[in-house]
Amino acid sequence: MKSLEMSGTMKPAMTVRDLAGFLSVDEKTIYRLAQHGKLPGFKVAGAWRFQFDDIQKWINTQKSNAAETKASRSPK
DSSP, X not given: OOOHHHHTOOOOOBOHHHHHHHHXXXXXXXXXXXXXXXXXXXXXXXXXXXXXXXHHHHHHXXXXXXXXXXXXXXOO
């Protein structure tokens, strides 16, 4: 059985700093969202880590939810 790393399907996990830079937000925002379960992440030895693919899916969901909210608020 091939390991995930050898198969090339998994990218290195991002740190809080990496993700904050990627999303252009403060690191405190990343901590808060992760601690409240609003951002997909996991802890390794007490430090938060985030998978790029999970973050991309989360972004797409956020965009979709925003579009649905906007559509439901617009007059018919």
